[in-house]
Amino acid sequence: MTTLAEMALAHALRDRLPALLGGAVTLNALAPLHGGSGQENFRLDVAIDDGPLAGRRTFALRGDALQPTPNVVSRALEAAVIEAALAAGVRTPRLHGLLPDLFGVGLDAYLADFVAGIALGPRIVRDPAFAPARARLPLQLAEALATLHALTPATHPALPIDRAPFERHLDPVAAALQWFERTLDALDAPRPAAEYALRWLRHHPPASREITLVHGDFRTGNFLVTEQGLSAILDWENAHWGNPLEDLAWLTLRDWRFGQLDLPVGGFGALEPFLAAYVDLSGRPIRPADLHWWAVAGNLRSALSAVHNGRGTLEIERMATPRRAPEMEFEALRLIEVGP
Amino acid sequence: MNEKPTIPELLRAAALLLEERVVERVAADAPLAFRLRVVTHVLEAAAAELDEGPAVAAERRENLERLLHRTAPLEVLESMLARRLRTAPDLDPDEDRRIRGCLLGGLRAELRLYAPRFDTRLHPETARSEE
Structure with missing residues (x-):
């Protein structure tokens, strides 16, 4: 119609x-x-x-x-x-x-x-027809991220994406903490589990403070996949100056595995070969504790966004999201409990 | 005996109709099928909240009362704990563990309502898949 x-x-x-x-x-x-x-x-x-x-x-x-x-x-x-x-x-x-x-x-x-491919997470992680794609995706995504993270405020001084608190001169960890605090303070009711995660993040800051261009929503569902593998990265609306580990950790969040919990990379790949490929291609070493920090931060961001996005709307998908926030809060606290 | 179906029963019946009769018919329209699955989930969550919400809230309140050694409504206890977590400079490691345990317990209770298939074990990756 x-x-x-x-x-x-x-x-x-x-x-x-x-x-x-x-x-x-x-x-x-x-x-x-x-x-x-x-x-x-x-x-x-x-x-x-x-x-x-x-x-x-x-x-x-x-x-x-x-x-x-x-x-x-x-x-x-x-x-x-x-x-x-x-x-x-x-x-x-x-x-x-x-x-x-x-x-x-x-x-x-x-x-x-208009690029060929599907972005439906459940199909990408489960459909037998996409098995060859699942085998190729981790390396293709590591390649895409290594390429993207070579873009920095120094290489692209005119890229006008600075917006508070994600500004090129600001420490990316401080910027993330500031965003969490502001978003929590803007909610109608306190969320002690989210406050616990925020407190933990403040008390266990990561060592890496590098700033690059970050996709900001790099996960299964935001790239197009054919049966042969990656066809295109989509949805750049969350792009910002930030720490590159944010993108790597976001791809591994439980929510984006679509039920395939034993495959941390997007629900289709093991972590170690993906990280090894990224380190090799980017030349950027990764401390497990830093990646763990960004995974806790990613779950907190996801929980707060879920609460925030469900307010002031009559769209059923968005109205449903606040009741999903406990899943991400649980995952943040579970990650804190089990450690890197 | 109640002659009228309860509101949770009505919501579950509507969810069942969508799940068993409608979602399959619109499977070719993947975005619409997805939206209908969201609606099904919302109806199930609403039914669970009406049935079990008060008991879950009471469980969370009792957990917080034990942690904070105070008797108060859930919202007041949550606000107290949130303020402490934001402002306390240091937490004793034992207290930190107790708080985390209490919060994980509260979240497990909420997840029984909203995501009953969510695996709340500390190492869920040992399970093959989760829906």
């Missing part, structure tokens, strides 16, 4: 795509994509009559949401991050330009290649 909003969007796209794509464009289909529910995502099937992109093509359109998740970057900034990642060699969909104000005043969108 086509909604009025989709009809209006199709109308706006018919007007604006020719200039963006450099030729006459017929919009054959427009369909919402539900992955990455924080933003407005659509699939576009078009025919381009002339110009460098002439032919039948499929694109992904990603626009600013009217009610964005707090502390994520805009589509314009996300596009700048993607361009930087692409230039460095990270597999992520190629962009075809920005459409300012497409979803309303100040609500921009960008057009990207």
Whole structure:
């Protein structure tokens, strides 16, 4: 069923795509994509009559949401991050330009290649057809992260993604602690388990304070996978200046293993070979205690986001998340109990 | 005997209908199937909260009362503990362990309500899979 909003969007796209794509464009289909529910995502099937992109093509359109998740970057900034990642060699969909104000005043969108693959975690970790992909993914993801983490405030001084508390001059551990404290203080009710985790993080700081570009939501569900392996990294809206171990730990969180608890890397890989590949490719040694700190921090972040994201919404998926927070709080305290 | 089904029974019946009759029919539409699974889960959690929520809250309150040596409503005890965790400069290692044990116990009780299949052992990775 086509909604009025989709009809209006199709109308706006018919007007604006020719200039963006450099030729006459017929919009054959427009369909919402539900992955990455924080933003407005659509699939576009078009025919381009002339110009460098002439032919039948499929694109992904990603626009600013009217009610964005707090502390994520805009589509314009996300596009700048993607361009930087692409230039460095990270597999992520190629962009075809920005459409300012497409979803309303100040609500921009960008057009990207529609890349083959699935992002559904349960299928990626269980479907027998994806067994060859699961064998390849750990090394491919280690490669993607090593490439991404070579981007730093020094190599990309003009990348404008600084936002409090994730600023290039600020210690990434202090920034994370500040974010936890602010988010906890903004909640309506105290959460002693989260306070315990925050206290533990303060009293056991990691040694590594390196700052690089961090994807910020690097996990199963945010990359596209074909039966052959990784096809593209998606959802860069949480990109920030931070510590690279944040991305590595996030990929191993229990929630993103989709039930495959004995396979810490995304529910499909063992930890040691993944870390060995990353260390080898990045030249960056990893202290187990530091990775453990970021795993506790990741669970705390996930718990607080779950509580926060369920407020002030009538979307059932978001309304359901606060009751999931105890899972992440339990996991943070369990990790503290068992140690690195 | 109560002639009307209880609210938890109604919620569970609705969840069962979705799970057994509807989710399968929309399987081809993966995002819709996912949303319906979320709805099923929400209905089950709401039913559990209505049935067992008061007992779980009482268990959590009693745990905190033993830890803090105070009798008070759950919200007050949680607020006291949260404030102590934020402001106390040092905690005796024994007290630290007791607090963590109490919190893990409270979380296990909540998880019985909201995620009954969540494995709350300290080494769940020894299990092959969890749903």
